[in-house]
Amino acid sequence: MNQAPANRVDRFVAPAEREIWRILADVPDPEIPVLSVVELGIIRHVRLADDGRVTVGVSPTYTGCPATEVIARSIETRLEAEGYEHPKVESVLSPPWTSDWLTESGRAKLKEYGIAPPAHSVSHPKHLFREPKVACPRCSSMQTSKVSEFASTPCKALYRCASCLEPFEYFKCI
Amino acid sequence: MSASAATVLSASTDLRFRYAVHLGDTSLILAQRLGEWVGHAPALEEDLALANIALDLLGQARYLLSYAGEIEGKGRTEDDLAFLRDPSDFTNLALVEQPNVDFGHTIVRQFLIDAWQLELFECLQGSSEPRLAELAAKALKETRYHYRFSSGWMVRLGDGTEESHKRVQDGLDSLWKFTSEFFAPGAVDEEAAAAGLGPDPASLRAAWAANVEQVLTEATLKKPADVSYRWFGKRNQHSEHLSHLLAEMQFMQRTYPGVQW
Numbered sequence: 001m002n003q004a005p006a007n008r009v010d011r012f013v014a015p016a017e018r019e020i021w022r023i024l025a026d027v028p029d030p031e032i033p034v035l036s037v038v039e040l041g042i043i044r045h046v047r048l049a050d051d052g053r054v055t056v057g058v059s060p061t062y063t064g065c066p067a068t069e070v071i072a073r074s075i076e077t078r079l080e081a082e083g084y085e086h087p088k089v090e091s092v093l094s095p096p097w098t099s100d101w102l103t104e105s106g107r108a109k110l111k112e113y114g115i116a117p118p119a120h121s122v123s124h125p126k127h128l129f130r131e132p133k134v135a136c137p138r139c140s141s142m143q144t145s146k147v148s149e150f151a152s153t154p155c156k157a158l159y160r161c162a163s164c165l166e167p168f169e170y171f172k173c174i
Numbered sequence: 175m176s177a178s179a180a181t182v183l184s185a186s187t188d189l190r191f192r193y194a195v196h197l198g199d200t201s202l203i204l205a206q207r208l209g210e211w212v213g214h215a216p217a218l219e220e221d222l223a224l225a226n227i228a229l230d231l232l233g234q235a236r237y238l239l240s241y242a243g244e245i246e247g248k249g250r251t252e253d254d255l256a257f258l259r260d261p262s263d264f265t266n267l268a269l270v271e272q273p274n275v276d277f278g279h280t281i282v283r284q285f286l287i288d289a290w291q292l293e294l295f296e297c298l299q300g301s302s303e304p305r306l307a308e309l310a311a312k313a314l315k316e317t318r319y320h321y322r323f324s325s326g327w328m329v330r331l332g333d334g335t336e337e338s339h340k341r342v343q344d345g346l347d348s349l350w351k352f353t354s355e356f357f358a359p360g361a362v363d364e365e366a367a368a369a370g371l372g373p374d375p376a377s378l379r380a381a382w383a384a385n386v387e388q389v390l391t392e393a394t395l396k397k398p399a400d401v402s403y404r405w406f407g408k409r410n411q412h413s414e415h416l417s418h419l420l421a422e423m424q425f426m427q428r429t430y431p432g433v434q435w
Contacts, residue, residue: 062229064232093312
C-alpha cells in the first residue's frame with residue numbers, strides 16, 4: 001500500500017511532469033531537512049496545464065502543522081527559480097496523510113538522522129491500542145521507553161534508550 | 175423534526191456557515207486556552223503536549239472558519255471571523271472557554287471534549303458536505319491521539335496520589351455540568367443534523383458516556399450527578415470567561431486593524 005512516489009515518477013508520470021517531481025524531490029521539509037517533501041509523502045499530485053502553469057497538491061501532515069505554509073512557499077519559490085511561472089500549491093485533505101505515506105528512502109534517512117521511523121502501518125486494525133516496539137535509531141536496541149506522546153514537532157514523540165542511554169525522537173504512527 | 179422536505183434535502187448556505195462556525199469556534203477557543211499553558215506546564219513534556227494539541231485544534235479551526243467565510247461569500251477570512259467577532263457571536267461549547275485553573279482541571283476539560291470529538295468526527299465523516307467529511311477524517315486521527323493522552327492522564331492523576339486524585343475530582347465536579355450541552359437539542363447542530371450536515375447531537379451521548387465511565391472507573395473517580403443544564407454556548411450564551419479570553423486573543427487586530435505578521 002505504501003507505493004513510493006519516487007518509483008511512480010518514472011513509471012506512470014508524463015515526462016514534463018516527471019521533471020517537476022524531480023525538482024520537488026530536492027525540496028526539503030523545513031523541520032526535518034534530511035527529508036524531501038516527496039519522501040515525506042505529502043505531494044499528492046503535480047499538474048502541468050497547457051499554458052505552462054504548474055499546480056502541486058500538498059497534503060498537510062497535521063491540520064495545524066505550522067510548517068505547511070513554509071512548505072508551500074518553498075515549493076513555489078523553487079519552481080519559480082526553475083523557470084515555471086506562477087506555480088500554485090493547493091491543499092489536499094482527502095484522503096488524509098498518514099505516516100504510511102513516508103517512502104522507504106525517507107524512512108532510512110530518518111533513522112540515519114537520529115529519528116526512529118514509524119514502527120508499523122496505521123492500517124493495522126489494532127495500531128492505536130498497542131505500544132509500538134521502537135528500535136533506538138543509534139544503537140538499534142529494542143530496550144526503549146516512551147517519555148512523552150509529544151515532542152518538538154506534531155509528528156514526533158519522545159523516547160529514551162535504556163541501552164545507550166540516549167534520548168531520541170520517534171516519528172509517530174498516525 | 176418538522177423541517178420541510180426542501181431543507182432536509184439541501185442545507186442552506188446560512189446553515190452550513192453557522193454549523194462550520196460552531197465547530198470551528200469550539201476548536202479555536204480550546205486551542206487558545208491550551209496555548210495559555212505554553213511556558214507554564216508542570217513539565218516540559220506536558221508543555222509540548224498541550225501546545226501540540228492546541229496546534230491541531232487551531233488547524234481544525236482555521237479550516238472550518240476559512241470554509242465558513244468562503245461559503246458566506248462576503249469576503250470574510252478565517253482571521254476576520256476569529257479576530258473581529260464579539261463574544262455574543264461565538265457559538266463554541268461553553269466547556270472549552272472555562273479557565274485552565276490547574277493541570278488537573280485542564281486534563282478533565284480536555285478528556286471530556288476529546289471523548290466528544292471522537293464520536294463527533296467519526297459521524298461527521300458521513301456528512302453530506304464533502305468539505306466537512308474530509309476534515310472529519312483528518313481530525314479524527316488527531317483526536318484519537320489527544321484522547322489517548324488525556325485519558326491516560328485521567329488515570330494517572332485519578333489513581334495517583336491523594337493530592338492528584340483530589341484535583342481531578344474537583345475538576346470533574348466543576349466541569350461536568352457543561353457536558354450536557356454537548357447533546358442538548360435546540361441549537362445549530364440539531365438543525366445541521368436535520369439537513370444531513372452532521373450527526374444528531376443526542377445520538378453521540380451513549381458512546382461518549384460509555385467511554386467516559388470506563389475511564390472514570392479505571393481512574394477511581396466518581397462521576398458527578400447530572401444537573402439540568404444552564405450553559406448554552408452553542409446558542410451564543412456564554413460565561414464571563416469568553417470575553418476575557420477574546421480580549422486577549424483579539425487584542426492585536428482590534429488595536430491595529432489589518433495588521434499582518
